[in-house]
Structure formats: structure tokens, C-alpha cells
Amino acid sequence: MRLKSKLFIGAGLAGLALWFASAPRGLTPGNWLPVEPDLARGEQVFNIGGCASCHMAKDAEGNERLVLAGGQAFATEFGTFYAPNISPSAEGIGGWSAFDLGNALLRGVSPDGAHYYPAFPYASYTRMAPQDVAYLKGYLDTLPPVATANRPHDLPFPFNIRRSLGFWKLLFLKNGPVVASDESRGQYLVEAMGHCAECHTPRNLLGGLDSARWLAGAPNPEGKGRVPNLTPGGDLANWSVDDIAYYLESGFTPEFDTAGSTMVEVVENLSQATPEDRLAIARYLKGLPALPNAPKP
Amino acid sequence: MNFRKTTLTTFTVFAVAASAFAASHSPITERQEAMKAVGGQMRTLGGMAQGKIEYDDLIAISALETMRDAAATAQQRFPEGSDMGAETRAMAAIWATDSDFDARMTQLIANLDAAIAAEPADVASFAPLFGAVAGSCKGCHEKYRAPEE
Numbered sequence: 001m002r003l004k005s006k007l008f009i010g011a012g013l014a015g016l017a018l019w020f021a022s023a024p025r026g027l028t029p030g031n032w033l034p035v036e037p038d039l040a041r042g043e044q045v046f047n048i049g050g051c052a053s054c055h056m057a058k059d060a061e062g063n064e065r066l067v068l069a070g071g072q073a074f075a076t077e078f079g080t081f082y083a084p085n086i087s088p089s090a091e092g093i094g095g096w097s098a099f100d101l102g103n104a105l106l107r108g109v110s111p112d113g114a115h116y117y118p119a120f121p122y123a124s125y126t127r128m129a130p131q132d133v134a135y136l137k138g139y140l141d142t143l144p145p146v147a148t149a150n151r152p153h154d155l156p157f158p159f160n161i162r163r164s165l166g167f168w169k170l171l172f173l174k175n176g177p178v179v180a181s182d183e184s185r186g187q188y189l190v191e192a193m194g195h196c197a198e199c200h201t202p203r204n205l206l207g208g209l210d211s212a213r214w215l216a217g218a219p220n221p222e223g224k225g226r227v228p229n230l231t232p233g234g235d236l237a238n239w240s241v242d243d244i245a246y247y248l249e250s251g252f253t254p255e256f257d258t259a260g261s262t263m264v265e266v267v268e269n270l271s272q273a274t275p276e277d278r279l280a281i282a283r284y285l286k287g288l289p290a291l292p293n294a295p296k297p
Numbered sequence: 298m299n300f301r302k303t304t305l306t307t308f309t310v311f312a313v314a315a316s317a318f319a320a321s322h323s324p325i326t327e328r329q330e331a332m333k334a335v336g337g338q339m340r341t342l343g344g345m346a347q348g349k350i351e352y353d354d355l356i357a358i359s360a361l362e363t364m365r366d367a368a369a370t371a372q373q374r375f376p377e378g379s380d381m382g383a384e385t386r387a388m389a390a391i392w393a394t395d396s397d398f399d400a401r402m403t404q405l406i407a408n409l410d411a412a413i414a415a416e417p418a419d420v421a422s423f424a425p426l427f428g429a430v431a432g433s434c435k436g437c438h439e440k441y442r443a444p445e446e
Contacts, residue, residue: 225444246347251435256339258438260445 022166026109027102035134042139045132047272048193049125051140053265054083065268068092069146074119076221078207079155081119089145098137105133108169115165117153118172118207124195126175132193172208179214179289186284189277190215194270199227199262202294216291220261226294233290244282245275325383328374334367339434345420346427352420358413364430365409372402386443398441405433 046052052060055068069092070085085092093101100111108115108122116122158164178197181187190196201209202218217229228235236244243254251259251267259267270278338360344350345357375398380387391398408429417423 220444242347242349250431252339252343252431254340256336256343258435260438260442264439 021170022163024109024113024115024166026107026113027099029099035131037138038135039139039142042135044273045136045193046139047269048189048277049136050194050266050269051086053262053269055086066143067146068143069148070150071148076119078159079153081117081153082151084150085146085148086140087143087146088141089147091147091149092145093140094145096137098134101137102130102133106130108165108173115162115169117165118168121195121198123173123209124192124198126173127188127192168206168208171206178211181284181287183280183284183287185277186280186282189281190284194281196230200230213291213294215285215288217293229291229293230285231288231291232286234293236285241279241282241286244285245278248278248281323383324374324376324379325385328371331367331371331374335364338364339431342427343431346424348420352423354416354418357423358416361409361413365406365413368402368406368409372399372406386445388441388443391441398437401433401437405430405437408433
């Protein structure tokens with residue numbers, strides 16, 4: 001065989017391997033357990049998961065926070081993402097089953113089998129329990145339907161190739177616990193549902209979370225300043241469990257300064273969680289490996 | 298040292314002194330002092346509302362009065378254009394034509410007046426009054442204070 005055709009076959013095989021490696025991998029329908037609807041639990045998942053913060057209109061208040069037509073823009077170093085419509089309409093996710101929502105949240109895969117971009121924090125949601133996804137779907141179906149078409153993301157090459165996210169997922173989509181913790185509920189709320197690490201953990205060049213610096217603070221993706229270090233070695237070193245829980249409920253620090261930036265929205269959501277869940281989050285954070293703040297750039 | 302140099306030195310000394318005086322009496326530093334005073338009282342009042350400190354109506358009312366005076370002072374210390382000149386997180390939106398900043402400050406003072414006038418005797422009657430005051434602080438910070446650098 002001539003060298004040229006050997007190379008040709010080699011490249012073809014490599015291409016085929018890459019194509020399979022990058023394929024979207026959804027859940028298998030068999031491991032999906034349907035549950036009895038429970039709207040109260042669904043609402044808890046909705047609030048702790050913070051769905052409204054990204055999918056409502058920017059700065060919406062009161063009942064407008066439940067209108068999930070999408071459209072908010074998120075400018076990142078990879079391009080600008082636009083939150084999709086997740087209201088129960090034809091343009092939103094009205095036609096989806098709980099299984100479809102599970103594929104989106106736990107695997108980052110759409111009902112037509114394409115990868116979602118990880119601006120949608122499925123790298124955290126992947127640790128969620130399937131029954132919580134099913135409760136959430138039941139609750140989302142009770143919200144007002146809106147017929148707003150989704151705006152396509154505005155991404156430059158090569159980030160506009162969705163298939164390439166298959167490789168990103170091979171590297172960064174992991175569903176085990178990140179750190180050892182005695183506080184299992186708090187761990188679940190922080191690492192999975194609340195997706196705190198998406199902002200509070202620094203990312204590497206490929207946009208994956210740096211688990212060696214878990215929750216130790218990060219540059220602010222929206223510009224100035226930095227997102228606080230939540231480990232006992234950083235900004236919260238002198239906060240008690242009660243201080244953290246009170247902050248998550250009220251937005252007041254122990255110094256009675258107020259939450260700022262996007263944390264305002266998070267507090268709005270968590271103020272509706274149960275006191276036990278806020279305490280569980282606080283206990284998990286107090287038990288984290290203490291890491292110092294990153295040096296100022 | 299020649300005359301010109303002496304004059305220049307004298308002038309520099311005066312200029313430095315004058316700018317130091319201006320800085321310590323600028324609206325920015327004055328309102329920051331007022332906000333710190335408010336924060337100190339809030340720690341006492343918040344501690345009582347959370348049940349961390351035993352509720353004492355005399356201490357609570359006096360803390361509310363201190364806050365009221367500091368809030369009234371702060372309201373006067375946001376002249377147009379004072380979003381620069383010294384380190385400040387005050388946003389230019391405060392002075393925009395559609396700003397409700399002044400109305401929010403007035404509401405904060407009204408909430409403090411109402412809490413003082415009610416003379417809450419126990420923590421149950423104090424907590425909602427405190428909640429209204431705290432809500433005013435928070436609402437205004439969310440809208441008109443830039444994130445920390």
C-alpha cells in the first residue's frame with residue numbers, strides 16, 4: 001500500500017473515532033423512574049436551582065420572575081449566549097417529557113440529540129437526582145406559557161461547532177461528589193442543584209472548573225472584581241454557620257453590608273428555600289477544605 | 298533657595314493641605330462615614346432581630362434614632378457629580394433623570410421614623426419594623442451601588 005493511501009485511511013479512522021467520541025450521550029429511557037407529581041417539591045428545586053435568574057426577563061420582579069421566555073444575554077470569552085424559552089409552550093419546553101428535561105439537565109443533551117453549551121450549568125446539574133428533575137418538570141408545567149422564539153447564540157468559530165462539546169464533556173462532565181463532606185444534603189444543594197461552583201470556582205482555559213480550587217473564588221465573569229472565596233480559608237473565614245444561613249435568607253453579611261451583583265438574585269431564590277436547606281448549605285461550606293484567596297492579578 | 302522656588306514650595310504645601318482638607322470634607326467621605334454609622338447600628342438591631350442579642354427597647358430605639366440622623370445626613374451628601382473624585386461605589390444612575398434615589402432615601406427615613414414612633418416593646422413587634430428598614434437599605438444598594446472592585 002502506498003504511504004499516501006495509508007495516511008488517508010489513518011486520517012479517516014481517526015476522524016471516525018473523534019466523531020464517535022464527540023457523540024451526544026443521553027440517558028437510557030430504562031433508568032428513568034417516573035414519580036408522583038409534587039408541586040411544592042418542584043418549586044423548591046426551581047428556587048434552589050435558580051432557573052428564573054437566567055430564564056426570566058432581566059431584572060424581572062414579583063410574578064414576572066415566573067415568566068420564563070428567555071432572551072437574557074450572557075457575554076463570555078467564548079461568545080454571547082442567549083437564554084432559551086423554558087416556559088410550557090411550543091416555543092419553550094411544553095412538548096418535553098420529564099425524561100427530556102432529565103437529558104438536558106443531567107447530560108446536556110437536547111430532545112433532538114444535540115449538545116447544549118455549558119453556559120447552561122449542566123456540569124453541576126448532572127449530579128442531580130432524577131426524581132428532583134421530574135418534580136421540577138411538574139412545577140415548570142404550571143408556569144405561564146409564552147410564545148417567544150429562541151434567539152440563536154452568537155459564537156465565533158470554532159465555538160459554534162456544537163459537536164466539539166462532546167470532547168468538553170469527556171473532560172469536564174463528571175457526576176461524582178467533588179470533595180469529601182459529612183453534610184450530604186448541603187453537598188447536594190451546593191455541588192448539584194445550586195450550582196454555586198459555576199461562579200465561585202475558577203475555570204481553566206477550556207472553561208472547565210478547577211476542582212483543586214473548589215469554591216475558592218474566581219474572577220467575575222461579568223467584569224470588575226472577583227467572586228468571593230466560600231472556603232473557610234477565605235472571605236467567610238469568620239462567618240458562623242448561622243451567619244451564612246442568615247445571609248442566604250436576608251442578603252445581609254455579619255457586618256450588615258448587603259449582597260451585591262448577581263448574588264442578589266441567588267438570595268432572592270434561596271430566601272424561599274427551607275431554613276434546614278440554608279443551614280445544610282452553610283454546614284457544607286464550613287466543612288470545605290480551606291483555601292486562601294488567589295493572589296490579585 | 299531662590300524666591301521662585303520658595304513660592305513654588307509654599308504653593309505646593311498649600312495645595313497639598315487644601316486637597317487633604319477637601320478630601321476629608323468631601324461629600325464622598327462624609328456619606329461613607331454616615332453609612333458606617335448606619336452599619337454599626339444595623340449590627341446591633343440585626344442581632345436583636347435574629348435573637349442573637351437580647352432585645353432591649355431602649356437600646357433599639359436609640360440605635361434607630363442614630364440611624365435616622367445618619368440617614369438624613371447621608372441624603373444631603375449626594376450632590377450631582379459626586380460619583381467620582383475619590384474612591385466610591387456610588388453609581389451615576391443616582392443622578393439620572395429617571396432616578397428614584399432621593400425617593401428611596403426619603404422612604405428609608407420614613408421607615409426609621411415609623412419604627413421609632415411605634416416604640417416596639419418586644420422583639421415580635423420590632424422585627425417587622427426592622428425588616429422594612431433593612432429592605433430599604435438593600436433595595437437602594439442593589440440599584441445604586443457598584444460591585445466591589
